Amino acid sequence: MPSRTLQIPTADGQADAFVAFPDGGGRHPGVLMYADGFGIRPVLREMARELAAHGYYVVVPNLFYRHGPAPLIELPEYIGAEVRPSVIAQVMPMIQAHTTERVLSDADAYLAFLAARPEVGAGPVAVTGYCIGGLLATRTAAAHPGRVAALAAFHAPVGAAGPDSFSKLTAEVHFGHAEGDLTPEALGELNDSLDAAGARYSSEIYPGTVHGFTMADTDAFDPAALQLHWDRLLPLLARTLPKS
Template sequence: MARQDIDIKTRDGVAKAGLFRSTAAAKAGIILYMDAFGPRPALDMMAERLAGQGYAVLVPDLFYRNAPYGPFDAKTAFAVEETKVALMALVTGTTQEMTIRDSGAFLDALASEGITGPVGVVGYCMGGARALNAAATHPDRIVAAASFHGGNLAGDNADSPHRKAASIKARVYVGVAGVDRSFPPEQSARLAEALRVAEVDHAIENYAGMAHGWCVSDHSVFNATGAERHWKRLTTLFAETLG
């Protein structure tokens, strides 16, 4: 498994990213949109697992405008007031519109590394909405988009992904934590309706008993059984869409 550290020039600066691949001839690209705790070994391990399936996996730092920051302990960061405040400032200060702009540069970075074919995206927590917005912004490149415990996928805000459903050509999978205040049942229904009306090939699945963050191994609510179920869904989605 090879990890390559790259710098991605964006309109707002330079985003650092890790590019993971197990073979130089990766069959397709994947962009992994991070959760609120930033790039770290737990996300690297997830990227390596996907790269082991034959993909080139890019994990960009979405908070690059505020670097350096952290590092944050995913188990305790929201429980300590000082780090909670710092994290929320990063999350709210990195708008959806910023990441939408960045996503074009992320796709260009893959292309510059020879990954010019179809691309899949997956996001966790704050990355979930960003993955769906990327699919809506780049329907010519992104053929699969997944969100796991993503928040505000169908909120009242103007940049909520459900408002752009008509632009999505990718197949969409949304894995929902059983109880998640950031994505309540009324938002799930609103997202389902928007995707159905837009005739987007999609599935929204409820992971009963799982809490927000269950997929990521260093999270306080990590659930190994639920995480394996997520891996089965995600690798199937990419196998069927990316080849």
């Protein structure tokens, strides 16, 4: 599975990004994958390769490139309860500095990068994201309704995007929520907002999960929930991204 680190030109400099794509040449649908707040690391690279193996060109940008190239902080191989507070304390200032204006400016650059790649087909793309990356994916899809055909976000604060963003979505949507993040009542309110916006979506709580359940290098990891994530994501992409 070919993979490499590339530079994406943005309005504020160069964003380093990990890309993975199928063997054998040809052109493939593009997928913009937003990492969680811990950023590009082995588990994200492996997830990108897994997705690429199904026939997609996957780009995972360093969200916080304005602070330097990835890795921006020294991460342990396993992010357990004893180190999580320290890690979050280091990444939180970068998350807080990543304003909506920066998110949308960068999204323009990331989608332009995909459009220009010779390995990427001319059709629509998908955006997917984890944790804070799921919110970024939602904002990207809302800002580019003619370009983004599929949106998926997992254990993400997607409600922060707000009804105005939901009303702009033309992509087919899947939101996979952690049970520890969202009560059934809050899920109902979120889904009511999506209904009111006329979104095509599925939005569900993954049973028995806590925030971060897809990430195999954390103590939140749930193997069954990660598989459910693939069971939802792959059919969504197959329905919405035509392959040549």
